Amino acid sequence: RAPGLRRALAATAPGGVCTAVGYYLATGTRVPLMRMYATDATLRVGVSHARATLPDLLEFVHRTGFPAERVITLLADWDDAPTAYAARTTKLVLARDPLGNGPTP
Structure with a gap:
């Protein structure tokens, strides 16, 4: 939301980069x-490509x-995804059983 974006920008260090990781800005959102x-x-706005930084993030969490x-x-459970997405929460994680290797030919 706009107030969160403004807080994030205010917390950005001089010379820093603030990346909006989702499109959540309403028309007319003010930017300082x-x-x-x-x-x-x-301020970077666009699709985030988390795969590039995922190894560093996982190492940080582990360390x-x-x-x-x-x-x-x-x-939420994987099968409840439509309802969970409708909740419009901040960080939704869907859980499901691991996928198998598929049928053996």
């Missing part, structure tokens, strides 16, 4: 351009013991 100009902050499950706001 003067502050961004004064601190040389960059620090960071409780990654605490960022989940809704954990």
Whole structure:
């Protein structure tokens, strides 16, 4: 939401990059351009490509013991995905049984 974006930009270090990882901005959302100009902050908006940083993130979680499950706001069963997505929560995680290797020819 717009207030969260403004907080994230305010927390961006001088010369830093703030990346919006989802499209959640309403038409007319205000962005603090003067502050961004004064601190040389960059705002990136677009599809996030998490795969490139996933190994570093997993290593961080492993090394620090960071409780990654605490960022989940809704954990739902895979079969309940349509209802879970309708909840419009911040961090949805869908759980399902691991996929098998498929039928053997």
